[in-house]
Amino acid sequence: MKILHMVLDGHEVGQLIQDRHGATRVLTPPIDGAPRISIAFTPSDTPVKPALTRAYLAGLLPDNADVREAIAGRLGVSSESQFALIAKIGADCPGAIQFLDEAQLAGERSGRLVPISDAGIAARLKRLRAGQRDWGVPGEHWSLGGAQSKIALRREGGQWHQAEGLQATSHIIKPGIARFRSQALVEHVSLRALGHLGLSVAGSEFVYFDDEPAVVVERFDRIADDDGSLRRVHQEDLCQSTSTLPTNKYTVKAEDVVRVLRGGGATEGGVLEFVRACIANWVLAAPDAHAKNYSVFLGPAGVEALAPLYDVSTGLGYRDSSQLAMGFGGEKDIHKVTGRHLLAFARAVGVDGGDVLASAHEMASLMPMAFAVAMDGTPIDRSDDQAWLSETLERLATHCAHVLTMLERTR
Ligand SMILES: Nc1ncnc2c1ncn2[C@@H]1O[C@H](COP(=O)(O)OP(=O)(O)OP(=O)(O)O)[C@@H](O)[C@H]1O
Ligand SMILES: [Mg+2]
Numbered sequence: 001m002k003i004l005h006m007v008l009d010g011h012e013v014g015q016l017i018q019d020r021h022g023a024t025r026v027l028t029p030p031i032d033g034a035p036r037i038s039i040a041f042t043p044s045d046t047p048v049k050p051a052l053t054r055a056y057l058a059g060l061l062p063d064n065a066d067v068r069e070a071i072a073g074r075l076g077v078s079s080e081s082q083f084a085l086i087a088k089i090g091a092d093c094p095g096a097i098q099f100l101d102e103a104q105l106a107g108e109r110s111g112r113l114v115p116i117s118d119a120g121i122a123a124r125l126k127r128l129r130a131g132q133r134d135w136g137v138p139g140e141h142w143s144l145g146g147a148q149s150k151i152a153l154r155r156e157g158g159q160w161h162q163a164e165g166l167q168a169t170s171h172i173i174k175p176g177i178a179r180f181r182s183q184a185l186v187e188h189v190s191l192r193a194l195g196h197l198g199l200s201v202a203g204s205e206f207v208y209f210d211d212e213p214a215v216v217v218e219r220f221d222r223i224a225d226d227d228g229s230l231r232r233v234h235q236e237d238l239c240q241s242t243s244t245l246p247t248n249k250y251t252v253k254a255e256d257v258v259r260v261l262r263g264g265g266a267t268e269g270g271v272l273e274f275v276r277a278c279i280a281n282w283v284l285a286a287p288d289a290h291a292k293n294y295s296v297f298l299g300p301a302g303v304e305a306l307a308p309l310y311d312v313s314t315g316l317g318y319r320d321s322s323q324l325a326m327g328f329g330g331e332k333d334i335h336k337v338t339g340r341h342l343l344a345f346a347r348a349v350g351v352d353g354g355d356v357l358a359s360a361h362e363m364a365s366l367m368p369m370a371f372a373v374a375m376d377g378t379p380i381d382r383s384d385d386q387a388w389l390s391e392t393l394e395r396l397a398t399h400c401a402h403v404l405t406m407l408e409r410t411r
Pocket of ligand 1: 095145218220221288310
């Protein structure tokens with residue numbers, strides 16, 4: 001039998017156990033005051049059934065099998081074994097959870113922060129853009145989900161570092177989706193636009209590391225303590241909350257999410273935030289708001305709040321981007337959603353239909369301006385990036401005008 005200790009904020013809260021047949025179980029006994037690890041399974045003195053924890057564990061690792069294979073290959077373990085991968089890269093995960101062996105638990109191999117220059121980051125981004133599947137480098141032990149290439153680093157006093165051993169990462173850096181023009185830039189400006197509309201969004205910047213463009217996202221599951229150390233804050237994504245494997249991330253409906261949020265202890269304010277986020281994704285014509293692109297902060301009683309929005313990008317101008325990940329009232333086509341669909345959606349999730357229409361109307365009226373302000377606030381070095389963004393703004397203005405007419409159709 002092999003054991004990994006599950007640690008939250010410096011306290012052991014459970015164990016990941018692999019028996020001699022390779023079967024993996026999670027044991028998380030009830031502990032007063034400890035945050036729920038996931039709302040998909042309850043704390044218990046007996047190990048949780050693997051069926052209930054598989055999606056939670058899968059959600060800690062990269063979505064794509066070839067990425068997991070490349071990382072496992074470098075580390076000399078089988079990519080088929082969640083336990084083996086988590087043992088190697090589970091020291092810094094989404095949320096506060098850490099999976100540590102005996103020596104790590106005893107504080108050995110705590111690791112260093114190794115400075116990395118902009119040129120060093122550019123070289124890593126260039127390799128990812130060129131198709132390298134392995135996101136990490138020797139010494140790092142972080143893991144993140146998602147399908148797109150990314151690296152996680154620690155920024156301290158303006159200097160970037162690779163976080164080795166048990167050190168926490170503070171930022172996620174993504175080169176953007178290579179087949180979509182200027183996508184890292186569009187993601188940053190989209191996020192900022194939603195922020196200008198009053199939605200809670202992850203902090204982001206658009207940066208050229210030497211010549212390599214990237215969106216730099218601040219981790220909201222890390223906060224600096226007064227003494228300067230970085231604390232981990234617990235969160236899980238909505239695939240994990242709904243026990244959905246990452247491969248099925250597009251199958252989760254907004255109605256399912258709302259049911260699970262309410263069952264998991266979310267307030268009505270939290271539910272409304274999620275509803276507003278769904279509307280914002282439609283108004284922005286963002287096709288990728290699936291269940292792994294929303295997260296919740298977890299406390300002892302379950303869901304404490306919806307996490308800030310992340311990984312939001314308008315799909316206007318990009319191919320195959322006309323379907324919403326979560327539709328309204330059965331309609332997923334971004335151009336076909338009407339006021340009637342929104343009202344059906346409001347009824348299904350038990351919120352006020354008039355408020356939903358008013359929110360959508362307000363967002364569609366203000367979105368182009370919010371996007372323009374976000375553009376103006378972004379230093380853009382290259383004329384081709386600037387040109388694409390200006391075209392995107394024109395498409396967005398047209399789309400929002402269309403949304404306003406569709407909202408009139410309430411029957
Ligand atoms: N700002 C953030 N703070 C904390 N965790 C984050 C943040 N942004 C993303 N994450 C976590 O990292 C995961 C991957 O990030 P992200 O969604 O940006 O990647 P992606 O590969 O572009 O995703 P997708 O497969 O949806 O395109 C998320 O599912 C979430 O768990
Ligand atoms: Mg994502």
